[in-house]
Amino acid sequence: MSAGLLSRSLTLAAALATALAPAAMGQRLTGAGATFPNPIYTKWFDAYKQKTGIQINYQSIGSGGGIRQFTEGTVDFGATDGPMNDQQIEAVRGNVVHIPTVIGAVVLTYNLPTLGQTQLRLDGATIVDMFLGRITKWNDRRIAALNPGVKLPDIDLIIVHRSDGSGTTYVFTDYLTKTSREWKDKAGYATSVNWPVGLGGKGNEGVTQQVKQVEGAIGYVELIYAEANKLPFALLKNSAGNFVAPSLAGATAAASGAKLKAGTDFRVSITNAAGADVYPITSFTWLLVPADGKDPVKAAQIRDFLTWMISDEAQAMAQQLSYAPLPADVRKLVADRIRALKAAGKPIPG
Amino acid sequence: MATSSLPTPEAPATAPPASLVGAQHGDRVFRLLLTTAALAIPLLMGFLVYELYTGSALAIDRYGLGFVTGSTWDPVAEEFGAAPLIFGTLLSAVLALLIAVPLSLGVAIFLTEFAPRWLRQPVAFVIELLAAIPSVVYGLWGIFVLVPLLKKVVFPFLRDTLGFLPFFQGPIYGPSMLAASVILAIMVMPFIMSVAREVLLAVPNSQREAALALGATRWEAVTSAIVPYARSGIIGAVILGLGRALGETMAVTMLIGNRHEIAASLFAPGYTMAAVIANEFSGAGTDIHFAALTYVALVLFVITVLVNAAARLLIWRVSRGAPAGGTGL
Numbered sequence: 284m285s286a287g288l289l290s291r292s293l294t295l296a297a298a299l300a301t302a303l304a305p306a307a308m309g310q311r312l313t314g315a316g317a318t319f320p321n322p323i324y325t326k327w328f329d330a331y332k333q334k335t336g337i338q339i340n341y342q343s344i345g346s347g348g349g350i351r352q353f354t355e356g357t358v359d360f361g362a363t364d365g366p367m368n369d370q371q372i373e374a375v376r377g378n379v380v381h382i383p384t385v386i387g388a389v390v391l392t393y394n395l396p397t398l399g400q401t402q403l404r405l406d407g408a409t410i411v412d413m414f415l416g417r418i419t420k421w422n423d424r425r426i427a428a429l430n431p432g433v434k435l436p437d438i439d440l441i442i443v444h445r446s447d448g449s450g451t452t453y454v455f456t457d458y459l460t461k462t463s464r465e466w467k468d469k470a471g472y473a474t475s476v477n478w479p480v481g482l483g484g485k486g487n488e489g490v491t492q493q494v495k496q497v498e499g500a501i502g503y504v505e506l507i508y509a510e511a512n513k514l515p516f517a518l519l520k521n522s523a524g525n526f527v528a529p530s531l532a533g534a535t536a537a538a539s540g541a542k543l544k545a546g547t548d549f550r551v552s553i554t555n556a557a558g559a560d561v562y563p564i565t566s567f568t569w570l571l572v573p574a575d576g577k578d579p580v581k582a583a584q585i586r587d588f589l590t591w592m593i594s595d596e597a598q599a600m601a602q603q604l605s606y607a608p609l610p611a612d613v614r615k616l617v618a619d620r621i622r623a624l625k626a627a628g629k630p631i632p633g
Numbered sequence: 634m635a636t637s638s639l640p641t642p643e644a645p646a647t648a649p650p651a652s653l654v655g656a657q658h659g660d661r662v663f664r665l666l667l668t669t670a671a672l673a674i675p676l677l678m679g680f681l682v683y684e685l686y687t688g689s690a691l692a693i694d695r696y697g698l699g700f701v702t703g704s705t706w707d708p709v710a711e712e713f714g715a716a717p718l719i720f721g722t723l724l725s726a727v728l729a730l731l732i733a734v735p736l737s738l739g740v741a742i743f744l745t746e747f748a749p750r751w752l753r754q755p756v757a758f759v760i761e762l763l764a765a766i767p768s769v770v771y772g773l774w775g776i777f778v779l780v781p782l783l784k785k786v787v788f789p790f791l792r793d794t795l796g797f798l799p800f801f802q803g804p805i806y807g808p809s810m811l812a813a814s815v816i817l818a819i820m821v822m823p824f825i826m827s828v829a830r831e832v833l834l835a836v837p838n839s840q841r842e843a844a845l846a847l848g849a850t851r852w853e854a855v856t857s858a859i860v861p862y863a864r865s866g867i868i869g870a871v872i873l874g875l876g877r878a879l880g881e882t883m884a885v886t887m888l889i890g891n892r893h894e895i896a897a898s899l900f901a902p903g904y905t906m907a908a909v910i911a912n913e914f915s916g917a918g919t920d921i922h923f924a925a926l927t928y929v930a931l932v933l934f935v936i937t938v939l940v941n942a943a944a945r946l947l948i949w950r951v952s953r954g955a956p957a958g959g960t961g962l
Contacts, residue, residue: 318915345915365918418751441806446891446908448708448916470709474916482808482902483891485709485912492776494782496807 303633312584315342316349316362319450319505320388320568323606324362327597334591337584346450346474353379353571359581361571364450365457366550380574380624381549382589382617383567385598386607388506388534389455390516390564394494395421397436398515402528404429406520407462407555407563413501414442414459415466416480421499430518436499443493443502446483448474454566455503458554503564506534509604523559533562534607543616565607575625582626583633589621646848685934690928691920700928706893708913715932717893721903722933725885726878728899729817734871735819737826745842746855747831757830764823772887775816780807783815790902803885803898806890807887811899813889817881821874828873832866833859865952871913872944879937906933 314324321343322509328339344352346363353361353373366381391410393403407426412418418425421434445452456472470476484490487508493501494514506529509516518526526534540558541551572589575583591597598608609617624631686693692700696713703714740760740958744753795801836859844858845851860867882905890902891912906929917923 347914347916347918347923350918368918421820435652439804446886447912448914448918470707473709474915474918475708477705477709477712479892480804481892483904483912484808485886485891489776489887493806496781 293520312359312581312588313341314339314360314362314570315351315352315358316571317346317364317450317568318343319364320362320385320606323385323601323604326600326604327592330597330600331588332593335587337588339588346453347448349571358450359572362569362583363571364566365453366569367571374453375573378573378575380620381569382572382620383538383549383569383609383613384592385601386489386534386538386553386565386567387450387454387611388529388531388562388565388607389451389458389503390506390507390509390514390529390602391501391503391519392491392494392514392516393501394496394498395436395515396498398433401430401433402471402515403433403517404520404526405517407458410519411459411463411466413440414444414479414481415469416420416442429521438499441497441500442481443484443490443497443500444478444481445487445490445503449486450566450568451487451503451505452476452553455564457552457566458564461552461555503516503582506531510605519563521561522555522557523557523561525559527560527562529562529564531602531605531607532631533560534565535610537561537563537565538567538607538613539610543613545616545619547616549617549620569613573623575628576631577627579626579629579631581625582631586621586624586631587633590618593617593621636874642706652892666867682931682934685927685931686816689924689931691924692928693924695921696925696928700925704893704895706909708917708919708922709921711921713921713928716902716908717895718906718909718929719794719936720895721810721889722879722905722936723785724906725814725817725889725903726875728814729821729878730871730875732815732818733822733825733874736876737870738829739820739868740822741829741833742855742860744830746859747850757827760823761827762823763819764827768820768881768883769887771816771820772884775812775884779816780812783807783809783812792900800899803896803900805900806902808888808890808902809900810889810896810903813885813903813905814899816884816888817878820881820884821877824877825870825874827845828870829863832863832870835866836862865948866882868944868948868951872941872948875940875944876937879933879940880907882911886911906930906936 284553321341324343332338338451341362346365347362349361350367350371352358354371359566363404364390371552372379390404391405395403405426406429409418409429412425419440420437421440422437423440427433427435453472453474456466456470456476459466459470469479482493484493484502487504490502490504491508491512491514494502504514509529516529518528520526536558537553537556540561541553542557543549543551549569551567553565553567556565570589572585573582576585593609593614598614601608637825670872692713700713700715701719702716705712706717719814740756744757748756778801784805788805788811792805793799840858840862841854844854849857851934874885885905889908890903891904891908892902893904894901896903910926910930913922914926917926
């Protein structure tokens with residue numbers, strides 16, 4: 284018994300020593316930011332450490348915090364679900380590159396038990412009318428027109444949105460803003476906005492609980508969350524006029540459909556992108572890295588990690604966790620951009 | 634300290650000066666330590682205010698005192714007003730006290746005056762355990778148990794019976810000002826109850842016996858001799874509960890519906906200052922949004938200080954009229 288304990292504590296000590304060794308050698312990177320990609324980042328950093336011994340600490344403190352800490356230089360890289368605006372880029376004197384990592388999708392989930400297995404069909408204009416408070420009943424003719432043959436109940440339509448600042452809100456309101464001029468004027472897009480109507484739930488789980496408990500409620504959550512919790516979600520009409528279910532393929536198609544040009548800074552919105560199979564409410568999530576790093580060693584480490592991150596191996600891991608991988612054309616653009624990163628004004632050696 | 638005054642072979646008791654000098658030296662160190670500790674608290678407060686002020690300077694410059702009366706909260710248009718938040722914070726705390734104070738005082742009086750002896754300790758223990766539950770657990774319990782119960786049973790009942798009042802009208806969603814107040818009441822109850830119970834236990838038995846000897850019933854003894862004697866302590870207990878209700882964050886944000894709105898109906902969603910900070914702080918992208926949230930924290934701080942000062946004044950006025958012995962009889 285005591286021998287077992289001894290050997291176990293020795294193993295623990297050895298494990299601790301291995302964990303601490305790279306830190307002692309300075310092979311440690313720190314990052315902070317977005318919560319939405321936290322599961323895949325954690326997995327990537329863990330796999331990368333086992334592969335190369337380089338430890339990357341990541342704190343999922345939210346996109347706003349990620350941008351803030353990156354700007355203040357307290358982390359080696361930031362992470363965000365919404366790109367930095369021009370003013371924020373000015374604050375770091377332009378020394379930042381947005382590197383897309385994976386693609387997320389936002390779904391509309393609802394509580395309409397009378398619908399059974401029938402999936403609701405919605406389009407952008409109708410969703411805007413709902414979230415502006417202009418559609419207040421489920422049997423409204425605008426919803427009925429999109430769902431021929433579906434018997435919609437005569438109950439109140441109740442909006443549920445996120446109350447905490449979140450990338451999910453950013454993507455969703457970006458979609459509404461692109462869809463409607465009026466939404467743009469009244470609310471706009473950001474990680475938190477001034478919602479014309481509705482209840483606020485904290486986190487995906489808060490929104491889900493409120494939708495589940497109120498018949499006639501509709502809210503938006505991340506695709507991963509909806510799938511893991513088997514929530515019903517609406518089919519959305521894309522720019523090609525097709526009704527598509529949210530899926531990883533549909534999200535990846537949106538990134539291809541966005542047709543990024545060579546030399547892009549990747550700060551592009553891919554909501555409502557063109558393409559027959561595109562799911563319209565999708566977005567990149569980004570890592571923020573300095574275009575010209577101070578420390579050549581760290582810059583090289585970041586560059587190497589990013590190169591691995593867009594490899595088939597890493598992108599397949601993303602798919603396992605229900606994140607949509609980057610399409611091949613985007614990965615190529617990212618690879619070009621990574622090669623152009625600098626440190627102390629010079630190309631990164633190695 | 635005790636060891637230094639003990640005679641030792643080297644310094645026998647007949648030679649006190651050496652040990653006395655040692656004690657004085659020790660006293661001085663001890664005094665210095667305590668003074669530092671005592672000064673650290675106001676210093677910390679000073680740092681807090683300074684940090685909150687500098688953090689919110691941008692918002693103070695732009696919105697001034699209008700921030701307190703404005704009711705729009707629009708991070709996109711960069712328009713911020715905290716009136717609904719202040720309203721929500723005060724209303725939810727007051728409602729929580731309205732529910733919690735009678736209940737917890739009743740329990741405290743029952744446990745000290747009426748309950749059979751074998752019941753007193755176990756019940757008091759269980760209620761004090763409630764104080765140790767993390768607020769996020771209260772919040773989860775609120776979402777899964779309390780809100781469905783309120784929504785299906787309690788709210789419809791209130792609407793049907795008291796629906797003529799504006800407080801109990803309008804659609805019932807579940808998450809609401811009233812739901813948040815109920816969870817707050819449950820959370821502050823153990824604090825008020827256990828302090829009130831200690832205070833009531835401290836009332837001298839002569840006070841009880843005197844009242845009973847004069848022919849008072851148990852009830853009359855409680856209302857005329859015991860509670861008045863303990864009233865400043867009881868007010869202190871209520872203030873403790875109020876402080877907790879004003880600052881509670883997690884459980885409230887999970888149940889209040891998080892809507893920037895001043896509504897008459899208690900069924901409508903609301904928002905509190907602590908909740909908006911918890912919700913938006915991590916996602917605040919722009920400097921002005923960040924500053925506005927810090928400004929909210931500053932306002933919350935000021936309100937808490939004001940409430941506590943008012944409470945002190947209340948206790949002072951009450952206890953001035955009631956020196957030990959009380960005016961009850």
